[in-house]
Amino acid sequence: MTSKKTITEKQATAIITKEAQKVTPQDVEKVLNKSEEIRRQFETEGPLSKFVDDCKLLIAAVKDYWHGKYRRIPYWTIAAIVVSLLYVLNPLDLIPDFIPLLGQVDDAAVVAACLLLVRQDLLKYKKWKIDNPE
Numbered sequence: 001m002t003s004k005k006t007i008t009e010k011q012a013t014a015i016i017t018k019e020a021q022k023v024t025p026q027d028v029e030k031v032l033n034k035s036e037e038i039r040r041q042f043e044t045e046g047p048l049s050k051f052v053d054d055c056k057l058l059i060a061a062v063k064d065y066w067h068g069k070y071r072r073i074p075y076w077t078i079a080a081i082v083v084s085l086l087y088v089l090n091p092l093d094l095i096p097d098f099i100p101l102l103g104q105v106d107d108a109a110v111v112a113a114c115l116l117l118v119r120q121d122l123l124k125y126k127k128w129k130i131d132n133p134e
Contacts, residue, residue, distance in 0.1 A: 007106040010112035014088070016080050023079035028066055031085045035059045041088050047071035047108035048088065054115055058085060061125050070128055077121040 022125065042048045042055040058081045064070040065078050088107045115122070 006102075007095075008110045009113055009116075010110065012106075013117065014110040015110060016083050016114055016117060019083040019087075020076060020079035023082050026079070027082050027086060028062060031059070031062055031082050031089075032066060034089055035063075038085050038089055041104075041107070046104040046106075048104050048111065051108065051111050051115075054092060054111065055085075057122065057126060058114075059128065061122065064125075064129075072128070073121045073125055077118045080114055080118050084110050087111075 038059065039052075042052045048055075061070070061073065062078055062081055065073055078097075087110045091103075093124055
């Protein structure tokens with residue numbers, strides 16, 4: 001594996017699209033159970049750090065959907081979010097996370113692709129979240 005290996009937006013989108021079709025309730029629960037660990041991945045120095053606020057919003061969307069607080073979001077959107085967050089959690093993805101800095105480049109690409117794919121649904125959720133504080 002060379003240090004120049006990266007993941008393209010097209011590859012990231014393909015990963016999300018393919019894997020979202022396979023998301024199970026156990027995968028959703030894993031994201032919720034590991035949400036703090038996932039958040040910590042975003043809070044490190046590196047490519048994921050620019051997505052810290054997005055991470056919080058993605059986890060909140062999954063949580064609110066799963067607990068029935070917000071159901072105006074398609075399940076496919078939730079599945080795409082779950083895939084991207086599980087991808088970040090997996091240390092042995094396309095570019096293993098133990099490779100300094102480069103290991104997070106593919107994680108950031110998958111998160112960025114996810115945000116593009118679910119943008120409209122996420123904007124609606126964000127507005128709902130602002131209008132309905134807990």
